[in-house]
Amino acid sequence: xxxxxxxxxxxxxxxxxxxxxxxxxxxxxxxxxxxxxxxxxxxxxxxxxxxxxxxxxxxxxxxxxxxxxxxxxxxxxxxxxxxxxxxxxxxxxxxxxxxxxxxxxxxxxxxxx
Amino acid sequence: xxxxxxxxxxxxxxxxxxxxxxxxxxxxxxxxxxxxxxxxxxxxxxxxxxxxxxxxxxxxxxxxxxxxxxxxxxxxxxxxxxxxxxxxxxxxxxxxxxxxxxxxxxxxxxxxx
Numbered sequence: 327x328x329x330x331x332x333x334x335x336x337x338x339x340x341x342x343x344x345x346x347x348x349x350x351x352x353x354x355x356x357x358x359x360x361x362x363x364x365x366x367x368x369x370x371x372x373x374x375x376x377x378x379x380x381x382x383x384x385x386x387x388x389x390x391x392x393x394x395x396x397x398x399x400x401x402x403x404x405x406x407x408x409x410x411x412x413x414x415x416x417x418x419x420x421x422x423x424x425x426x427x428x429x430x431x432x433x434x435x436x437x438x439x
Numbered sequence: 440x441x442x443x444x445x446x447x448x449x450x451x452x453x454x455x456x457x458x459x460x461x462x463x464x465x466x467x468x469x470x471x472x473x474x475x476x477x478x479x480x481x482x483x484x485x486x487x488x489x490x491x492x493x494x495x496x497x498x499x500x501x502x503x504x505x506x507x508x509x510x511x512x513x514x515x516x517x518x519x520x521x522x523x524x525x526x527x528x529x530x531x532x533x534x535x536x537x538x539x540x541x542x543x544x545x546x547x548x549x550x551x552x
Binding site for chain 2: 368
């Protein structure tokens with residue numbers, strides 16, 4: 327199993343550009359989520375999905391869109407990048423169940439100029 | 440979501456035991472206690488979780504107070520690889536909604552050679 331994979335690893339954008347961060351998992355997990363981590367801080371939840379076709383907002387959803395057309399993929403779209411979105415982005419997945427382990431991807435480091 | 444309180448940082452000598460404390464005085468009867476850690480430049484990884492009884496696995500032990508208002512993650516012999524930020528997180532075992540993980544700032548563990 328590859329686990330949770332994310333692409334790209336690094337990205338530099340100019341203000342106003344759009345892009346999609348890719349996330350895929352091969353563990354057949356129902357739950358997937360996106361977090362961002364700013365320097366010196368913990369992770370904050372952006373959006374999450376409890377299954378294909380179902381998404382919802384987390385703590386900091388503004389400026390981001392998600393969709394979940396398949397169980398495996400959960401892309402995160404930045405509609406119009408802003409410097410405040412400079413951060414490290416982590417995708418995660420887990421199976422159902424309150425005690426299930428959450429698996430994280432290696433992260434995408436995004437800089438918006 | 441019930442909150443947890445952890446020291447910002449701790450130090451340990453290599454090959455000595457480390458006790459990482461976590462206070463969760465508002466824990467509910469259905470909350471699991473989860474621990475994750477984040478090595479430098481990586482996504483978080485699962486360490487251990489428990490409900491009422493102490494737990495052991497190959498990575499660590501989790502000691503839970505009898506009243507469940509605090510817990511301690513125990514690394515039996517710290518290695519340089521254990522230098523990371525450790526997060527103590529409560530998650531409800533009853534599967535209502537997405538039951539997401541919410542991260543605080545954690546404890547940064549420094550291991551001294």
